[in-house]
Amino acid sequence: MNKTTKMVIVLTVITGLSGAILSSWDSVTKPKIEYHKLQALKAAISDVLPSYDYYEEKDIDGKTIYIGKLNDSTQPTGIAFKVDGSGFQGNLSIMVGVDPSFTSITGIKVLEQIETPGLGTKIVEDPSNKTNPFWFPEQFVGVIFSPQINVVKNSIPQNSNEIQAISGATISSKAVVRILNEDIVTIKELYQSVN
Amino acid sequence: MAKTPTPLSKEFLKGLWNENPILRMLLGLCPTLAVTNSAINGLSMGLATTFALLCSSILISLLRKIIPSQVRIAGYIVIIATFVTVADKFLAAYLPEISKELGPYVPLIVVNCIILGRQEAFSSKNGVGRSIIDALGMGSGFILVLLVLGSIRELFGSATIFNLQILGDWFNPWMIMILPPGAFLTLGLLIGLGNWLNERKVKI
Numbered sequence: 001m002n003k004t005t006k007m008v009i010v011l012t013v014i015t016g017l018s019g020a021i022l023s024s025w026d027s028v029t030k031p032k033i034e035y036h037k038l039q040a041l042k043a044a045i046s047d048v049l050p051s052y053d054y055y056e057e058k059d060i061d062g063k064t065i066y067i068g069k070l071n072d073s074t075q076p077t078g079i080a081f082k083v084d085g086s087g088f089q090g091n092l093s094i095m096v097g098v099d100p101s102f103t104s105i106t107g108i109k110v111l112e113q114i115e116t117p118g119l120g121t122k123i124v125e126d127p128s129n130k131t132n133p134f135w136f137p138e139q140f141v142g143v144i145f146s147p148q149i150n151v152v153k154n155s156i157p158q159n160s161n162e163i164q165a166i167s168g169a170t171i172s173s174k175a176v177v178r179i180l181n182e183d184i185v186t187i188k189e190l191y192q193s194v195n
Numbered sequence: 196m197a198k199t200p201t202p203l204s205k206e207f208l209k210g211l212w213n214e215n216p217i218l219r220m221l222l223g224l225c226p227t228l229a230v231t232n233s234a235i236n237g238l239s240m241g242l243a244t245t246f247a248l249l250c251s252s253i254l255i256s257l258l259r260k261i262i263p264s265q266v267r268i269a270g271y272i273v274i275i276a277t278f279v280t281v282a283d284k285f286l287a288a289y290l291p292e293i294s295k296e297l298g299p300y301v302p303l304i305v306v307n308c309i310i311l312g313r314q315e316a317f318s319s320k321n322g323v324g325r326s327i328i329d330a331l332g333m334g335s336g337f338i339l340v341l342l343v344l345g346s347i348r349e350l351f352g353s354a355t356i357f358n359l360q361i362l363g364d365w366f367n368p369w370m371i372m373i374l375p376p377g378a379f380l381t382l383g384l385l386i387g388l389g390n391w392l393n394e395r396k397v398k399i
Contacts (some may be wrong), residue, residue, distance in 0.1 A: 007266045014262075015272050025281050029288035031376040036291040117232065118352070118370040127353070130364075 029174075033098075040111070048077040048097030048107035060190045076100045079185050082111070088171045090114040092179060098145075102188045103106075104160075108140045108180070120172035136173070138171035139163045148181045203328050210332025216309045217340040217382075223309040227341060230300050234357050237345025238338065239293045243282045243301055245334030248310045249327065250278040255258040256318040257327035271314045272305070279304045309337060340385065346368040347381050348372045 043056055045066050052068030066080040079095045094114035098105055110124045125133045132138070143149055144160045151165045151174050152158075166171035216222045226244070231237040251274050255262075262270045283301045286294040294301065304310070312331055318326040346356050352372030354362040370379050 003263060007263045011266050011273075014258075014273050018273050021277055022280055025284055029284040032288035033284070033291075040291075108372060117373050118368075128368075149255070163357055174337075 011119055030094050044095040044109045045097075047109045048095050049080050050099075050106050052077045052096070055080070060194055063187060063190060065187065065191065073140055075128075077102060078106050079191065083179050083183035083187075085182065087175040087177065090122050092175055094176065096180060096184065098184065102191070103146060104142055104144045104185075105140045105180075106142075108137050108176075110137065110176070115172045119166070120171040122166045122169055123172050123176055126166070136166055137184045145180065145184055149177045151155070151177050199201065203325070204324060206328045207332035207335075209338040210334070211339065212336070214333075215336040215340065215389070216312075216333055217337060218386055220312075221386075222312055223307045224299050224382070225295050226303065226307060227344065228375065228382060229355045230297055230380075231341055231345040231348055231378060232352065232373040233296075233349040234342060234345040235293070236296050237341035239286070239290070240297060240300065241295075241334070241338030241341040243279075243286065244304050244307060244309070244337055245330070246282050247278040247304050247307075248313060248334050249330040251275045251310060251314060252318040252326040252330035253323060256321060256323045259319045262319075267319065268311075268315075271311060275314075276305045279294060307332060344378070344381055344385060348377050352377060378382065 037143060045068070049055070049066075049068040051070070053071040053132075055066045055068045058067060063081065067076045068078045068080065069076055078097050078099055079102075080095060081091060081193075082095055084091060084093050086092065091112060092110065094161060095109045095111055096105065097107045104120050107131045113121065113124065115121050122128075123136055127133055129135055140163060142160070143163060144175070146161075148161070150159075151170075152162050152171065153165045154167065155164070156165055163173075163177065210216070212219070215222065217227055223244070226240055230240045242311060251271070254274050255265075255271060258270075279302060282296075282304070284302060286297070292314070313330060317329045350356055350361055351369050352374075354360060354368050355368050369377075372381070
């Protein structure tokens with residue numbers, strides 16, 4: 001057998017086997033990976049919506065929204081959806097819950113972020129605040145986002161549309177607010193166009 | 196070459212100290228610096244890398260007489276990439292938390308020079324048994340350094356090790372330790388310590 005043929009055969013066999021191993025392993029792990037994704041989604045929705053018994057998934061123009069409902073009523077208790085935008089270093093993905101009339105936030109949860117560890121990551125959890133590590137996301141509960149949410153620095157928010165920035169992570173704090181301001185309006189228009 | 200074979204124990208131990216991939220050969224520094232912001236991340240990175248190293252070493256040493264030398268690197272990379280992807284999917288399916296923490300650094304094990312280096316320098320020239328011992332030794336050396344580095348950084352950066360509180364509330368965590376500069380500082384000090392110990396050993 002000449003050298004070239006041998007090279008071709010050996011590489012073909014190796015890559016073929018590799019493909020076979022990977023596709024069979026993928027079929028084992030895929031359902032589990034999907035399951036974890038769904039669990040994470042459910043957990044995020046239950047974090048941002050007030051009481052609900054089940055949620056309905058609805059696609060409007062490619063945006064998925066989750067409508068929380070009670071068993072004995074057709075009226076929604078809240079609406080959740082995912083918003084994205086850029087943070088300090090990379091993409092920020094946030095699950096937001098709002099009340100059915102689209103006036104105030106019922107909760108937010110940051111799903112994905114690559115902010116600076118120890119500073120920007122306080123938008124998720126702040127371990128230096130022993131009494132309430134989640135003070136930053138919890139500020140958004142009840143915030144009225146019309147006409148827009150404002151960020152205040154170094155003082156306690158006075159108005160119902162203000163939140164306090166994290167000291168040392170103003171850009172991350174403002175990024176969260178900017179994404180919410182921009183995207184909630186878009187979702188609101190989408191939602192109201194079909195209801 | 197009439198050379199008496201190195202005893203197997205020595206083949207294993209060289210990975211821990213004399214030819215430690217990080218402290219002595221300075222290989223695979225990218226994951227070493229990037230993911231060691233906590234002990235658990237360092238340990239899981241070390242284990243994933245060792246898994247890929249061990250499996251690739253076994254397969255490549257079995258195939259060492261079959262793979263033509265002209266295409267050996269291409270062949271090695273495909274084999275390594277296969278095992279790395281298996282490890283990546285395993286973490287995503289069974290340990291989603293760790294998979295999320297390590298992010299893109301698991302798929303990046305493919306280009307870790309420790310793995311390709313060992314295939315080129317060892318598995319392609321030695322039998323399966325010896326290659327396994329070599330891979331385990333190198334893997335253990337890698338895990339050990341990542342674990343020590345991760346523990347030191349977590350201790351000073353978050354006051355914990357493996358999420359267990361070690362230092363009390365009086366300790367104000369040094370943020371820099373869990374940021375990239377902390378990785379460079381700690382690794383530099385560790386390599387320095389390694390060199391110092393080595394010099395002393397020689398004198399004695």
